[in-house]
Amino acid sequence: MKYLLVALVLLIALQIWRSNRRKAAVPPPSAKRQLREPEDMVTCAHCGVHLPSSDALVNADQHSYCSREHQNLGPK
Numbered sequence: 001m002k003y004l005l006v007a008l009v010l011l012i013a014l015q016i017w018r019s020n021r022r023k024a025a026v027p028p029p030s031a032k033r034q035l036r037e038p039e040d041m042v043t044c045a046h047c048g049v050h051l052p053s054s055d056a057l058v059n060a061d062q063h064s065y066c067s068r069e070h071q072n073l074g075p076k
């Protein structure tokens with residue numbers, strides 16, 4: 001009866017050790033993170049700051065601006 005109890009404890013310990021090892025094998029979620037596509041950078045015609053083209057405000061004259069205020073002030 002004593003050996004059965006020892007065997008049971010060893011079996012439970014082995015199960016815990018195996019489940020911990022399985023968790024460690026799973027790669028961290030950051031490794032699966034998708035990288036964003038590179039984006040074109042434009043320069044603000046007023047202050048010269050560089051910003052992604054998707055964030056820029058573009059005038060009819062094809063000048064890009066960082067903000068509405070600089071768009072109103074126009075190219076420097």
Ligand SMILES: [Zn+2]
Nearest residue numbers: 044047066070
């Ligand atoms: Zn600007």
